[in-house]
Amino acid sequence: MLLAVAAVLLAACSAPETERVVATPTPTPDARPVGASAAPVAVAFAPLRGTRAEWAAMQHPSIAAKIDNHEEARPQLALNRTDLVFEELVEGGLTRYLAVWHSDIPDELGPVRSIRPMDPDIATPFGGIIAYSGGQEQFVEMMQATPLVNLVFDFDDTGLFARADERPGPHDVILDAAEALRRNAALAPPAVQFVYGSADPLADPALGASSTTGIAHVFSEERFPSWTWDAAASVWLRSQEGSPDLDDAGVQVHAVNVVTMRVGIDWSYGEVPRTVMVGTGEAWVSTAGRTAHGTWSKDAAGTPIVLTADDGRPLPLAPGNTWIELVPNEGSVSFAP
Secondary structure, eight states: OHHHHHHHHHHHHTSOHHHHSOSSOOEEGGGSOOSTTOOOEEEEEOTTTOOEEEGGGGOSOOEEEEEOOSGGGOSOBSGGGOSEEEEEEOGGGOEEEEEEESSSOOSEEBOBOOOOTTHHHHHGGGOSEEEEOOOOHHHHHHHHTSSSEEEEGGGOOSSSEEEOTTSOTTTTEEEEHHHHHHHTTTSOOOOOOSOBOOSSTTOSGGGOOEEOSEEEEESSSSOOEEEEEETTTTEEEEEETTEEOBOTTSOBOEESEEEEEEEOEEOTTTTSOEEOOSEEEEEEEEETTEEEEEEEEEOSTTSOOEEEETTSSBOOBOSSOEEEEEEETTSEEEEEO
8 A cells, every 4th residue: 555655646746846736635535444423534645754644734834943953952852753854064064954844843843043044045945934043134134035934033022932941052942833833824835845756765776776774974074974774663863973863852863764965065155154055966865775876956946956866767755754964065975885
C-alpha cells in the first residue's frame, strides 16, 4: 500500500506546479475502520513532508522561524517536529537554522534569533508566518517586504514571545507557536516544495545512487555537522562537531532526508555572509541509506528549490522530514560508503 501511495504522489509531484497541490481531495472510504459511525475522511498529503494526512488537518499555514545554533542555545526546542530545516552559514563561521513547522506545530519553539539577508529567499515559497528576534534594519526590511506575516520579538507587545529563565541571553527567546498559529489560522497552507517518491526513492539504478553510511559537511572550522545512517530506524542521526546533536527531549536530531546543496556566498554585507539562493549548483539527496547526485536550481525568491537528477529527471525524496544543508563552496562535503 505504501508503495502504491508513494507512486501516486511521485506522479502528482512530477506534473506542472499547478497540478502538484491537492486542493480538494476525494474522500477515501477506507480512511478509517468501517463501522456504523465511521465517516469517510478526505485524505491528502502533507505538502512539506509528503506523508499521508487528513486534508482538514493540513489547512493551516506553516510557521518558519530563525533558530539559534550557538552552543549556549542547545538543545533547541522541537527540532524533531519540523518538516524542513535549512542550515546556513552566518558570521564568525557559525551556523543558524531556518526551520519550518507545518505537519506538527509544537506549543513552543526556539531559541529564536535574528534574521539574515538570505532568509527572505528561503522562507518566501512557504508563505504563512516567519518568526525572528530582530536583526539589522536592512535585513528586517527585506523580510517585511515579503508576503509572509512577520512576528518579530523586538516589536512584539502581544505576548507571543517570552524569555526562558533557565537559558542564558540572548539565547533565550521562545515563541508561543500554538498561539501564533491560532491568531493566523486563516492563512493558506504552504505549497508542495519537493518531489516525493517511495520509502526508498533512489532504488532505481538509473539514478546512480550509492550506498551511504555517513555524511560529513564542513561549513567552517567552527561548524562541521555530520549524519549517520540508522538502518533500524530508517533515519539519519545528526551530530555536531563530533558529538550527538540532541533536542530538548534528549532525543538525537534525525531526518528521513538530508539534502546537501553547494552554494555561493555573497560578502557584500561586510562580515555577514549571504547564502546565494537564487541560481543553481551541485546537490545530493541522501535517503534510505543511499545518496544520489544532481543539481539544485531556484528561479526566484518566491519559487521552490528544484532538485534534478543527473539524468534530467526529478530527484525524489522519501516521505518524511528533511534537513537542507547549505554548504558553502569554500567548505566541503563527503559521503562514507
